[in-house]
Amino acid sequence: MKQMITIYVNDKAYQVESGQTIMQATDGIGFRIPRLCYHPKLSIEGACRVCIVEVEGARNYIASCSYPVNDGMRIYTNTVPLRRARRDIVELILDNHPDDCHTCERDGICELQRLAYSMGIRRRHFEGEKKNYEKDLSSISVIRDPNKCILCGRCVRLCSEVQHVNALGYANRGFQTVVMSAYDRPFSESVCTNCGQCINVCPTAAFVEKNYTQELFDKLNDSSVIKIAQVAPSVRAAIGEAFGIPPGQAFEREVAAALKKLGFTYVFDTQFGADLTIMEEASEFLERIQGNGVLPMVTSCSSAWMKYVEQFYPDLLPNVSTCKSPMSMLSAMAKTYFAEKIKIDPAKICVAAIMCCTAKKYEAARPELMVNGLPATDIVVTTREIAWMIRSAGIDFLHIEGEDFDAPLGLSSGAGAIFGVTGGVMEAAIRTAYELYTGETLIDIEVNAIRGFQGIKEGKVLMDGKEIRVAVVHGLGHVYQILDMVRNEPGRFHFIEIMGCPGGCIGGGGQPYAGSNSVPLDEEVLQKRAQALYGLDRERTFRRSHENPHVQKLYKEFLGRPLSSLSHKLLHTHYTPKEPRGIITREQTA
């Protein structure tokens, strides 16, 4: 039971709930004290000192993010000395930060820049030495630039508290303090899963995705190459935000049109790949159930999750579905089935994947995903990168006439669309597996038990009287809980969906930066993106993957049937345990 207390903010009395911090209390009564290191999803750091306030009776300024309110407390949020102290603190951060806003990748969507402006820093008093580190360009997905780091610690906290990956930590002291991977090894050799959430929470550009826009522009301008694009579901659910549209509006046909304007020869849909994935995955699941295969089966679509399981839970690799991700399945079909169809040498095809994800860059480079000696996916760009490309190429995205995706790999069911939301893969798989198993059509196809943003969701489906117990996990930080259950009670679940990012792909590391009215990982924003995808699902004529006529045609013309030998060759993969640096193995400890 919450008790109401009286606090005075700038000499005006307010009733607030006890047990809150000053920041929480003032947020609730129409204030927004400036802040930087604070993040509602992360532990309280109290590091930046931007959110300081004056409290009567306290000798020093008080960080409002961490200090609790008490009855009768008199808080001053905007006195002249306080304003000057805050301003000086932000100036100190700027003084050790490159002055290159006009060429910076954050493109003005920068919390530090916004903060500096709101502090009224018009001239500098304390400039001196600046830090000077090499950029870490080793990772194929995530670039680290310590020079832009302001040591707010959000990335460190996110990586440990939300994702439980612990790829980042602090090293050195004083002015030399820096965020780095274990033993300062290149990021590519660290335990980083490439999820890119550090990019999402970074208030500056200390983390950015490895940018492949120039490579893609080069290809788009090469007339000897067949340019194929594929677009992940979550890209259409969020790309509008990059053009100033509030979250929640899907831009499906607009994206297809913009990509064609950019110069792609064919624009396919990753959602077609998702339908294909469901055909294979549902069949694999039924085979495991009926043939005493390893259970529970765990999904394999999320690239960050794949690296996570390879390095942290190698003993559970047999549980992971052998299906490639929708992106890699579609790329494989583009370079075989479709290449044959249009009679083009697959070596002349460039498949660019437009993804909400930074880890897909890493996935695309996995050697085991090559098709006939060629990389299946040639280039991966994020939602942010493609939005920039569209703008940079002079395309008026907001006034574009929508176009259809191209056949034969462009038609998708509603099940393919919801792949982007946590629980979507499971829901799509249930829609198809149910019919494959029972021979009957599942009527009530919206499986609400596994929708929503709880970290771990559990549900049950009855198939011909057989109870199928499923679980859905999103955000790597929840994974250990479910996998420990798998280790301890192998029979508890039959099927588990795991997505690396909070919210699933809609919350991916490649999505548009949080605008000035939201914070990164904002659940409200994620909800709206999810609703956009559920809306697409509802509008579809076909809502079950196996109903997709082009998928049926693909099997008839090329693959034969799910889990055929050709399917196995082109649509399935294998995994290998990894021992990246930063993990001390049990043998080493002994």
Added chain:
Amino acid sequence: MNAMNTLPKYIVTLCDGPTCMHQRSKTLKAVIEEELKKRGLYETTSLVLSGCLGMCNKSPIVIVNPGYTIYGGVSPEDIPEIVEEHLVKGKPVARLAIEEDYLYNRFYRVFGDVAFFGQQMRIALRNCGIMDPESLDDYLSLRGYEALAKVLTDMSPAQVISEVKKSGLRGRGGAGFLTGLKWENTARQKSDEKFVICNADEGDPGAFMDRSTIEGDPHTVIEGMIIGGYAIGAHRGFVYIRAEYPLAIRRLRKAIDEARREGLLGTTILDSAFSFDIEIKLGAGAFVCGEETALIHSIEGRRGMPRPRPPYPSQKGLWGRPTLINNVETWANIPVIVLDGADWFTTIGTEKSKGTKVFALAGNVQNTGLVEVPMGTTLREIIYDIGGGIPDNKKFKAVQTGGPSGGCLPEQYLDTRVDYESLQAAGSIMGSGGMIVMDEGVCMVNIAKFFLEFTQNESCGKCTPCREGTKRMLEILQRITKGEGIEGDIEKLERLGTMISKASLCGLGQSAPNPVLSTLRHFRAEYEEHIKNKRCPAGTCVDLLSYTITDGCVGCGLCRKKCPVGAISGEPKQRHVIDQAACINCGQCYAACKFNAIQKS
């Protein structure tokens, strides 16, 4: 040690503190043993290696009892004479005995009869230097573990807390929080587990109070911690000690083992229902780990970085459990308070600061070393009466208390009484007990720079004001001492300094600007002289010095030969000249000139 069945005729105590150890006290011990054996006195003489006596400037120290003769500066060659004359013939060797240090003598003569006498008074260090720190028997013979027995048999936890509260004891680590209140707060918390921590992460440059306490009397710290554990309901304690203190660690380890063996630690202590044990955690030498929340992080295996309080460690400390954390000196006071009572303890000290405080007296003072004085003693008494004043007839300029977190006080503050409030009012702090005396040859800008360099290097890097702000202050000070100071620098230092002390996350950051702010307050003119006239009045800022050759030059040519950059020219027997453009102000000519013909300005 030589075993003895009867009482020894003589007790020979060798100081084995850091300085004396450096002066090879162990070699002395071996020589004494040899001499004793030669004369057949080995069986009747007790030879003790003790903790630090505090008389570091007279090192190495040998004390012969009975008679309280203190020999200072003893070399191995002196030993046969001491043994022959004193131990055989019974006549102290006047040549080596320290007489002028009447205070030290007095202290030893009265110890055991009257608790306080003279200007020094030893409570925390009561046993240091007079007992064998590696002997539990020695500690027991000095009323050791009596307080623990009293607590376990006669007192409830609430009574213990009440006694500590009544004593008015305040944390000796620096902040001066009321110890009893901290105990009460921790005891009040409900939790499945609680912890006790001894903060022995002494990091101030030149400070060695905690080190000497543990090296000289490890059991008193252990006893204090067990009592603390009993009072708050904890069963596990940790001593967080710097790995750079190997002797202290060894002695502490030995003391813990011995206490455990004798049933003073472990399960059912002294056959009571109370169990408590202590583990040692080694710190890796980060200054910030002396800050309690950073220290707790370090014990937990994480990077030593402070976190915002509240919650305080008394609410959520080690592994999220209520934790009682006190520093070494505070713990060392506990057994005495329990044994002799709060009523007695409160007679010592001032109204708000009770008891004594240990200081590591250092710098430009005759008697450097460890001193323990009642709160309320003036700085003048410590520096002049105990410390013996400034050597070489130089003038006193300032005294720095509180280490890198403290401030510098000028002559007009010499009558400031040493207690928490008075020092703070004067612009410094009590801190953990560093006290550095500076004479007229010390540049205050340079001193401020030195301390700021230290805090900047040791800043954990977490909060902006401390990490970035001290760096900018340091850059300004570096400029000023190089003669590149500009109008407005002082104001910038004040602006940054005030902001950093009011906005930083932890005590380290909040106090980091103190050396600068206090010198600006008391020695502003010296800063201005550097900035406006590019002059260092104390003559220590190398870049601001200039050397000129006066009429006293006889043309011997020595300075010309010494000059490493060939900046001096002149014909033999003619007055030489320094080329100011080439001169690097190294001062070699100044040091070499035998005719005082080189002027430094």
